[in-house]
Amino acid sequence: MPVNGGTERTTTVIIGTGLSGLAVGAELRRRGVHAIVVDGLDILGAAQPANTASLQRCDAADSESLRERNEILRHLRNYAASHHMDVRTTTRAVQLTMVGGEAGGTSTGTAAGSPSGQWEVHTPNGILLADNIVLTRCAHSQLRRMLSDFGITVGRNLVAAMRQIGIYLVGVGELITPSPKEVLRQAKTVGQAISATVHPESAAAV
Template sequence: MDAERHETVIIGAGQAGLSVGHHLAKRGREFVILDGSDRIGDNWRSHWDSLRLYSPARYDGLPGMRFPAPGWSFPGKDQVADYLEAYAQRFTLPVRTGTKVRRLSGENGGYAVDTDHGRLLAENVVVATGTFGRGAHIPAFAAQLDPRILQLHSSEYRNEAQLHDGPVLVVGASHSGADVAYEVALRHRTVLCGRETGQIPVRLEARSTRLVIPLLWQLANHVLTTGNPLGRKMRPEVRVHGGPLLRVRAEDLERAGVERVPDRMTGVRDGMPVLGDGRVLEVANVVWCTGFRQDFGWIDLPVIGEDGWPAEHRGVADGFPGLYFSGLSFQRAFSSMLVGGAGRDAEIVAKHIAARERRLHRAEREHRVPAAV
C-alpha cells in the first residue's frame, strides 16, 4: 500500500492541533490532523465529572471562534469537548479520528508517520499530543500497596461514587489534587499530601476578581514567558511540580476537613502508604494526582532532551527542520497550558511552516530554471 503524501501532518486534535490547523488553513497550506480518539474532544470528556476550566469563557476561545458561554462563566469539561468538535466542523478542518500514531521517523529529508491505518509522508509534522504527555505518572512502589486499596490516577477518577468506603489519600497537591481532595472530603476522611505549590492571590469566581483576571491573563501571556528570566525560572517548576492552587484554596481544604500534609508519599509498609515523616496511613483509597510523564518514545528521532521534554524553541524543534511541537506545558508562556493560550502558540508554528514552504518551493523553482547562457 502506497504511503499518503501531505505537506503537513498534525498529530493530535485538541485545542493545540486544531489551532495550528486553523492558522495553516488561513495561509492556504495543505495539511491533515490525526487523532486516536473516536470523537474530537474525547480527551476532555474523559476527565472527572466536576472539572471546570480555570479561566473564564471570554478567555477560552480558539482563533476565529469565541467560546459559546457567558463571558464570566467557567465552562465544564464536556462544554470544552463539544466546543472543540464544533470548532473543527465550523472551519472544515481535515481531522481523522480513530487514527493512532504508532511511530514518527525521518525519511528522505522529510518525515514518516506510521499509524494503525497506514503510513503518511510529510514535509512538516506538528506534534500536538497534549500539554502534559500521554502516560499517567505513578511511582513504582504503588504496586506494593495492599490490593484491597482502590487506586485511581486522576485521569481515571470521575466522581466520589467510584471510591470504597473509608479514608482517602490524595497524592499530589497541585490544583488537580486540591480539587479532588476537596470533593471527596464531603464523604470521606481525606489526607492530601505533597509539596506546597502556592496559590493565586484571589478567588477565581469572586465578582471582584473580574477586575484582576485581565491583569493575570496579561501576566500569563506576556510576562511569564520563555523570553524573560522570570518565565525561564518558573518553567521547569511548573513542568515538574505543577502549578499553584487555583479554584480550591488552602482555607477551603481546611474548612472541608482535609488533612494537609506537606510531605510526599515515600513508600509502602505492610501494604499501606508511608509519608515522608515516617507516618503510615490506614486508607481504603489512593488517588494519584501526580501528573503525567512525557511519553515521546514513539518519536524515533533524537529530539527529546534528558529532562524528557523536546528540544525546541517556541515549538520549532532544534536541529530537525520541519518538525514542530504545539500545546506543550509552558511552551512559550504560562498561558500555553490554557485553552485560550493555544492559539498564540499555534500561530507561531503555522507562520514558521508557511515561511519554510515558501523557501522550499522557491528553491525548487530556481533549481528547475536552466542557467542563463
C-alpha cells in the same frame, strides 16, 4: 486516505485532534498550507519502537480554564467543518519515523530509495509522508527521550532543536498545560513558521 498499507503525501501532519491540534490546523488552513490532523499520543521512536516510552497527555487545568477551552474547542470544530479541514478523529498515529535529512550533524539512517518527505507517520490505515510534524500536549521530558531515540542530541533549547528537524510543538508546557490563550498563541506562531517554509515568497513580502 491511505488504505491497506498505502502511502499518502501531505505538507504537515498534526498529531492530536483536541484544541491544540485544531488550533494549529486552522492557522495552516487560513495560510493555504495543507495539513492532516490525526488522533494519537503514543508516538514511538524510530530505532527501537518497542523500547521507546510513549508520549502521554499532560493535562492539568482549573474549572475556568476548562470552560474557556471547551468554548474555543467548539468554535474550532465549527471552523474545521465549515472549511473542510482534513481532520481524522478515527485515525491514530502509532509510530513516527525520520526518513530523510540530518540534524546536528548526526545521520538519521535514511535508507536508499526512501520516498521524499522528512517524516513517516504510521497509522493502522497506512503511512502519511510529511515535511513537518506538529505534536500536541506532551511533556518535555518525554520529547527529549524521543529525540534521544532518534540519535539527536538536545541542548537547553528543546523547541529550537525540534524545529531543526521539522517538528513543532503546540500546547506543550514545561510543567503544566498552557492556558487556552497560550495554546492559540503557540498555534499562530507555529502556523507562521510552517507557512514561511512552504510559501517563502509570502513570508519575504510581509
